[in-house]
Structures are given as C-alpha cells and as structure tokens.
Amino acid sequence: MSSRSTDELRRILASAKVSTEDLLPISQEITFDANFSGADLQLLELEQEILDSFAVGDRLVIRGEDNDYAVLCTDNSTFELKHVETSNSLLILKKIFYPNDEERKQSMMGQCEDQNKNDDYSEPETLVSVTGGKQFIGNISILQITHSYYEPCKIKPNLARLLHILEPSAYNGSLADSEEIGRCNHLEPITMDILLDKVPASKREIEDYIQSNLRTIQIDGTIRLIENDYLFQALSQVLDCIDSLSWETKDIKRDVVIKELNGLHPEFILKKIFQWFFISQVNEYEAQGSSSLELYSMNKYEISRFLGEVILKTGRRFTLPDFLLAWGESVPRGKNLVVSEGESKSTGRNCCHGC
Numbered sequence: 001m002s003s004r005s006t007d008e009l010r011r012i013l014a015s016a017k018v019s020t021e022d023l024l025p026i027s028q029e030i031t032f033d034a035n036f037s038g039a040d041l042q043l044l045e046l047e048q049e050i051l052d053s054f055a056v057g058d059r060l061v062i063r064g065e066d067n068d069y070a071v072l073c074t075d076n077s078t079f080e081l082k083h084v085e086t087s088n089s090l091l092i093l094k095k096i097f098y099p100n101d102e103e104r105k106q107s108m109m110g111q112c113e114d115q116n117k118n119d120d121y122s123e124p125e126t127l128v129s130v131t132g133g134k135q136f137i138g139n140i141s142i143l144q145i146t147h148s149y150y151e152p153c154k155i156k157p158n159l160a161r162l163l164h165i166l167e168p169s170a171y172n173g174s175l176a177d178s179e180e181i182g183r184c185n186h187l188e189p190i191t192m193d194i195l196l197d198k199v200p201a202s203k204r205e206i207e208d209y210i211q212s213n214l215r216t217i218q219i220d221g222t223i224r225l226i227e228n229d230y231l232f233q234a235l236s237q238v239l240d241c242i243d244s245l246s247w248e249t250k251d252i253k254r255d256v257v258i259k260e261l262n263g264l265h266p267e268f269i270l271k272k273i274f275q276w277f278f279i280s281q282v283n284e285y286e287a288q289g290s291s292s293l294e295l296y297s298m299n300k301y302e303i304s305r306f307l308g309e310v311i312l313k314t315g316r317r318f319t320l321p322d323f324l325l326a327w328g329e330s331v332p333r334g335k336n337l338v339v340s341e342g343e344s345k346s347t348g349r350n351c352c353h354g355c
Contacts, residue, residue, distance in 0.1 A: 026097045026138060033094065033141035041092055043149035044081075050074060050152065064200040072152050076204040079152035092144040157201035159209040165198055166190055166225040171217060173230050173265070189222040215276055217268065226272075232310050234265050235303070238273055239332045250297040252278065277302050307331065 013020060050060065053074040062081075064070045072079040169190055188194065195206055210216055215226045241260050242252055258270045278296040307330040311323065318326065 028097060028138050028140045030140045030142060033143050036142060037144055041144050043090060043146060045149055045151050047152060065198060068200050071200040073202040076202055078155055078157045078201050078205060080155045081150045082153055083148060084151045085148045090146045091142050094141045094143060096140055097138055157205055159201055161199055162209060163214065169224060170227040171224040172227040191222055217272060228310065228313060234269055235273055235277060237261060237264060243332060252296045254294045254296050304331065
C-alpha cells in the first residue's frame, strides 16, 4: 500500500495548496522499486501495422545472426530496429492507473474498499482512501529509468543470402544425389526453420522470394535448390523428347513425356520442369468446353531466359554479339527465342535479336 499515511498525504496537499476537489479520483505516488535496475529492460515502439498483427494471432520475432543488424519480423513483414535517444526520462513502471479508464477506475476503487477492510493486506501496489472514499491514491513502483527506445521501420529485406545457404545442398539427380549425400554427411539439411534462423526476414517474404526467384523442391521436409547443370540436362531431354514426338510448342502431353523419360529422371523433377517452363492449357480447354486434358504449351520466355543464364554461368567472357549468337544457338531447332516477357522475337538457330 502507499508508503505515506493518509495524514501525511493531507498535509502534502495542504502545503501545495491543492484541494482534493481539484484532483482526479485517483492520484499516484511514484517510488523506486526495491529491484530498481539500470538497463535490464528496453522499450519498443510499435506502429499500428504491428499492433494489428497481434489481433490476428501473429508473433513478433527478432531475427539476425551475430554479424547482422537485428530486425523485427511479423509473419508477413520485416522492420529495421532503430535506436532512438531522447532527452526525456522514460519511467518503466509496474502498473499505472488511468483516470480516463472508467471501468478500470471503478474496479480499482472497489478493490481498494475491500482491501482497506483487511488489515493484513500488504501488496505494494494498491489504493488507499484519502477523503473517506472519494479520493484515492496509489503507490506506483519505478522499475527502471531509460533515455532511449527502439523504433521499428519497415524495410524490404535483402534475401540474396538464401541462394548461398541453399547452394551447398543443391539437388543434382536421384542416383548422383544419393552418392553425394553419402560423401557429405556434414551438410546441414535446410528446412524452413533453419532459413528463419539464418535469414533476417519474415516467413512470408522468404517463401515469396523462393517461389519467385529460385527453383527449389522439397524432399523429406527439406528445401533443395536444383543444381543448374542438372536442370539444364533434364530440360534439354524434355525438349528433345517433345521434338522426337514431332510436337509443336502447344498441345504437349505431359504424361506421355514423363513416361518416355521414366528412369532418366524422377517424376517429381519432370513435373517441376513442366511447372517452371510450360503453361497448362487446362483453362483453355475448359473455356472451349473440352475435357480437362494434361496438355501444356511451352513458356518460351522462361525457357529462353534459363538458357541465357546457363550460358552466362559458364564463366566465359562474351561480347554482346557473341552472347546473342550463343544464346540463339542454344534454343531448340525450329523454336523461337523470346527475349522479353509478353513479347516474342523470332530467331533461327544461328542468329537472334538484341535484348
């Protein structure tokens, strides 16, 4: 209860020439707590977006490795933590009574009246009556005084680190991959939990980046990047198979291709290739009233882009004309090179248009 008696409180008010009628129903006496410390607690300012995330059950997590700047993450967003200093003294209190909180005020007053009837009550934060039940004063303990706080600022995280984390355990084919795992047991299986520990970003941002920028698969709960050379080999065999069946760039039967390449590559890899480099025609056939068939058309832009990446990753130095020539020659015979999404520019195998 308050460390001052009611008589002392009346004398203080009288000396200050303050009438109890001018006071709000609840006044507060502030004292240092017995466990007062220097810097055990840090203040964090929360903007409305973060507060709203609590309402839907999100968690707040501080992420970053030893050499990173700490970031604050919700499930969907990332915030940089800026250390802000202030000339004001910020008091960290156990509790405080708000006079404008009528419901809480009435509850506290009722609690006070009940506690005053109990002579054995000794809680340090309580209310005592100063004027026969009309004016109450509470004892508030200061846990810490600080002159700074952390302010979260929303940022777009740098997610390039994901590639470096996933590259050492890249998938390079069923049999070869099994042999590699046998030789490299020291490689850490990469799961989403590990990525969340190593990458200072929210889960949603990490998932979106992987889906949009990296070609990965999931095996036994682990996230595996597809090795570039292996993906090039598998895609080339899919394109060769389509060419051997005398199919054009549309009406490609995925199940037939998978059956033809059975034993060369796992089925899930072939399905991923169709997901990344082909476009399903299911909606087109449904619009025409035809039966839903597993037919696909080539995504010429994605195929052309990937073939260009393969050439650049060889490490050779190219002049622009030499690169364009090599890029054009990498396109399957009779197909067109697409150098921009939504726009097609045709080329033979020995020439191509500029980027």
